[in-house]
Amino acid sequence: MAGGEPIKVVQPHVHRHVLGLTHNATNGDAVDAVTAAKKAAPMWRELSFDDRAAVFLRAADLLAGPWRDTINGATMLGQSKTAFQAEIDAACELIDFLRYNVFFARKLLAEQPLSSPGVWNRFDYRPLEGFVYAITPFNFTAIAGNLPTSVALLGNTVVWKPSPTQQFAAHFTMRVLEAAGLPPGVINMVTGDGLAVSEVVLADPDLAGIHFTGSTATFQTLWRTVGENIGRYRGYPRLVGETGGKDFVIAHASADVASLNTALVRGAFEYQGQKCSAASRAYLPRSLWEAGLRDQLVATTESLTYGDVSDFGNFGGAVIDARAFAKHTAALDMVKNSPACTVLAGGTADDSEGWFVRPTVVQCTDPGHEVMRTEYFGPILSVYVYDDGDFEDVVRQAESAAPYALTGSIFATDRRVIDWASHTLRYAAGNFYVNDKPTGAVVGHQPFGGARASGTNDKAGSWQNLMRWMSPRTIKETFVPPTDHTYPHML
Numbered sequence: 001m002a003g004g005e006p007i008k009v010v011q012p013h014v015h016r017h018v019l020g021l022t023h024n025a026t027n028g029d030a031v032d033a034v035t036a037a038k039k040a041a042p043m044w045r046e047l048s049f050d051d052r053a054a055v056f057l058r059a060a061d062l063l064a065g066p067w068r069d070t071i072n073g074a075t076m077l078g079q080s081k082t083a084f085q086a087e088i089d090a091a092c093e094l095i096d097f098l099r100y101n102v103f104f105a106r107k108l109l110a111e112q113p114l115s116s117p118g119v120w121n122r123f124d125y126r127p128l129e130g131f132v133y134a135i136t137p138f139n140f141t142a143i144a145g146n147l148p149t150s151v152a153l154l155g156n157t158v159v160w161k162p163s164p165t166q167q168f169a170a171h172f173t174m175r176v177l178e179a180a181g182l183p184p185g186v187i188n189m190v191t192g193d194g195l196a197v198s199e200v201v202l203a204d205p206d207l208a209g210i211h212f213t214g215s216t217a218t219f220q221t222l223w224r225t226v227g228e229n230i231g232r233y234r235g236y237p238r239l240v241g242e243t244g245g246k247d248f249v250i251a252h253a254s255a256d257v258a259s260l261n262t263a264l265v266r267g268a269f270e271y272q273g274q275k276c277s278a279a280s281r282a283y284l285p286r287s288l289w290e291a292g293l294r295d296q297l298v299a300t301t302e303s304l305t306y307g308d309v310s311d312f313g314n315f316g317g318a319v320i321d322a323r324a325f326a327k328h329t330a331a332l333d334m335v336k337n338s339p340a341c342t343v344l345a346g347g348t349a350d351d352s353e354g355w356f357v358r359p360t361v362v363q364c365t366d367p368g369h370e371v372m373r374t375e376y377f378g379p380i381l382s383v384y385v386y387d388d389g390d391f392e393d394v395v396r397q398a399e400s401a402a403p404y405a406l407t408g409s410i411f412a413t414d415r416r417v418i419d420w421a422s423h424t425l426r427y428a429a430g431n432f433y434v435n436d437k438p439t440g441a442v443v444g445h446q447p448f449g450g451a452r453a454s455g456t457n458d459k460a461g462s463w464q465n466l467m468r469w470m471s472p473r474t475i476k477e478t479f480v481p482p483t484d485h486t487y488p489h490m491l
């Protein structure tokens with residue numbers, strides 16, 4: 001409350017100003033963070049895995065208990081998530097990451113090579129030599145928390161650069177970790193846009209890895225810079241990046257319309273379409289479209305209310321910032337001026353109070369159109385309606401219509417169709433859904449990540465990801481060493 005007036009949550013990240021969390025880190029801040037990470041490394045590396053794990057399990061317990069409302073509230077205020085979206089992200093998914101990472105790491109550490117009689121072979125699971133740079137996106141408090149903590153669990157120290165527009169919840173994540181007993185220097189948060197930080201960090205010989213989630217363009221910039229500096233480093237930095245998507249829903253004429261309509265609406269418009277997994281292109285059969293799917297999709301979309309997320313009656317809130325608003329309005333202007341596109345629902349935006357973009361359905365007659373290929377990261381769903389007999393051609397076109405391969409769904413009740421499409425789309429998505437929306441992967445259940453322009457597919461929240469943050473040493477110990485250099489045939 002401010003002066004007795006309820007706070008309206010219509011301009012998300014401006015709440016970080018309340019705590020003064022607006023500092024743009026300088027080269028000097030980056031040097032301090034790197035120095036602290038290097039100083040803490042020997043202490044943190046020498047702790048047992050169980051001692052390190054205990055810190056993160058305590059953090060999970062705090063998030064499930066006294067800190068739950070704080071982290072959820074900060075995510076609502078800072079990122080404009082509804083209570084439901086904040087709960088599945090900030091409390092639930094972050095707790096899952098913290099607990100499952102410990103579970104998967106234990107299984108990994110138990111993995112040992114074969115030993116024959118008289119020989120003991122073993123893996124010494126070493127942390128990387130150096131420190132790791134974690135750079136995190138605005139859209140998930142859980143992802144932001146996972147990137148530095150998963151790396152630290154395996155004994156590495158970290159420089160963590162959260163997104164300025166997620167800084168509010170990131171601040172509280174750091175406070176929870178401290179309350180759980182994380183020693184100083186293990187995770188070193190630097191704030192702001194990251195440009196000055198990267199100048200220092202990417203030039204440091206001890207950079208051992210980058211754990212990134214964000215846009216494809218940013219990851220490519222980081223990768224390029226590492227490539228240019230490759231001769232400077234002590235080792236080859238591990239580059240793990242989960243990036244953009246243009247995620248598809250493809251329906252066959254045998255699909256169930258009610259579940260398809262629900263998946264399109266929830267998949268495209270929850271959290272204002274600002275999930276990397278959000279459905280943003282759909283391929284729908286004319287028979288279903290004309291028999292009622294079109295009218296249902298338009299009516300459901302028009303019924304969605306976006307507004308203040310502290311009003312629990314709203315389905316969604318504002319988009320993250322003025323830059324996102326400008327990007328979405330430019331996309332809406334582009335489709336309105338394109339003869340191949342018709343706006344069926346939404347299509348408007350209003351920034352008179354907050355950054356509000358109406359959930360929009362655009363029908364496009366050209367499956368190769370920009371709106372079917374570009375990630376706008378907003379509540380814009382493009383739809384291509386095909387003649388039922390063209391299903392196989394449409395699936396083949398959709399397979400590589402966009403440069404990404406993050407998530408995608410097939411809707412059908414015909415088993416042969418599901419099998420054929422799953423096979424044909426094998427490389428089109430790292431997370432593939434059958435009769436379900438392409439969003440909402442749960443840690444430990446649907447390990448997450450994609451390939452092509454969507455990233456290195458190292459599956460966040462799984463053992464595959466954790467492996468990247470270790471550098472195993474193989475030790476062979478011989479108990480009966482040979483004492484004669486000659487071969488049997490020489491006798």
Ligand SMILES: NC(=O)c1ccc[n+]([C@@H]2O[C@H](COP(=O)([O-])OP(=O)(O)OC[C@H]3O[C@@H](n4cnc5c(N)ncnc54)[C@H](O)[C@@H]3O)[C@@H](O)[C@H]2O)c1
Binds near residue numbers: 143192194244275
């Ligand atoms: N694949 C996934 O798992 C996944 C998950 C969430 C979001 N995303 C993607 O993230 C994007 C949206 O997030 P965003 O807008 O925060 O992305 P972004 O690329 O704009 O920013 C990501 C992070 O990089 C930082 N950054 C940018 N340039 C930098 C530099 N030179 N040095 C250091 N840091 C730098 C930003 O400040 C931020 O912390 C979308 O493309 C979305 O698809 C992907």
Ligand SMILES: N[C@@H](CCC=O)C(=O)O
Binds near residue numbers: 140274440
């Ligand atoms: N777990 C989330 C990840 C989204 C990324 O932005 C999902 O699957 O929707």
